[in-house]
Amino acid sequence: MPLQYSNYTSDKYQIQFQCPSDWLIKEKTTRFEEGSDITISNNSIASGQIGIKFSNDSLEYFDTSNLQSATNDLHEGLITDPTFDYRTIESSSFLNIDGQRSGTFLVTFKQKYDTDPITGAQQFWITMVGNNGYMITFVSSPETFDSAENSEIRDHFIKSIKFLGVNNQTNSNMTNRFG
Numbered sequence: 010m011p012l013q014y015s016n017y018t019s020d021k022y023q024i025q026f027q028c029p030s031d032w033l034i035k036e037k038t039t040r041f042e043e044g045s046d047i048t049i050s051n052n053s054i055a056s057g058q059i060g061i062k063f064s065n066d067s068l069e070y071f072d073t074s075n076l077q078s079a080t081n082d083l084h085e086g087l088i089t090d091p092t093f094d095y096r097t098i099e100s101s102s103f104l105n106i107d108g109q110r111s112g113t114f115l116v117t118f119k120q121k122y123d124t125d126p127i128t129g130a131q132q133f134w135i136t137m138v139g140n141n142g143y144m145i146t147f148v149s150s151p152e153t154f155d156s157a158e159n160s161e162i163r164d165h166f167i168k169s170i171k172f173l174g175v176n177n178q179t180n181s182n183m184t185n186r187f188g
Contacts, residue, residue: 012158014165020173022046022063023141027169029162045146049166057149057159059166067142071135077103080112080135083144087116094119098130107172111136117151130154132163138172145170 014027017034024047028034032051037044045060064070071079080101088095099115112135120126131148147163 012161012165014169018173019047022061023138023172023174024061024063024143025169025171025173026166028059028166056153057147057162060146060148062144064142065140067137067140070142070144071137074137076110076112076135076137077101079137079142080114080133083133083135084114084116087118092121094121099132106134106136106167107170107175109136109138109172109175134167136172138174141172141174143172 013030015030016025016027018025019036021036028049029051032049035048037046046063047061048058049060050056050058067079068074071082073079073082080103084097084101087093088097096117097114098117099113101112101114103110103112105111113133115130115132117128117130119128128151129148130151131146134143134145136143136145145167147159147166149159153159
């Protein structure tokens with residue numbers, strides 16, 4: 010049976026996307042909660058999990074306004090983390106998501122100093138939209154990362170993304186002046 014997808018819109022994080030209909034979507038309710046601002050999963054790491062982190066100040070969030078630098082800095086910061094063994098599967102490359110230039114890379118990871126280490130495969134996408142910054146991740150077990158289902162979910166999700174801040178910045182300025 011083919012996967013069914015549902016539309017989801019977050020005005021708070023200015024993003025719209027489609028994800029599998031049977032997956033759960035959780036948005037942070039306070040800034041003190043850990044993890045991604047939006048988490049999308051079906052509670053099975055093998056099936057994958059999508060995370061979206063958002064900042065309304067991409068310069069502060071990424072320490073640069075240059076997408077290539079932000080992508081390379083994130084990648085370098087990960088692979089030099091002393092608590093994990095990271096292996097680069099796909100080096101940084103660039104694509105368009107909803108007409109916005111985005112950086113992406115893929116790594117595998119394994120905890121170094123744990124008796125039962127966490128392992129995974131994780132793809133990152135970084136996008137700057139106006140002042141907004143997005144870091145989107147897809148993580149699953151290395152064994153299932155490239156499964157037909159995970160590949161379809163990942164591709165469908167990324168192709169379905171619409172950044173709402175692109176057009177809403179002008180509208181919100183109008184509302185502030187006239188609303």
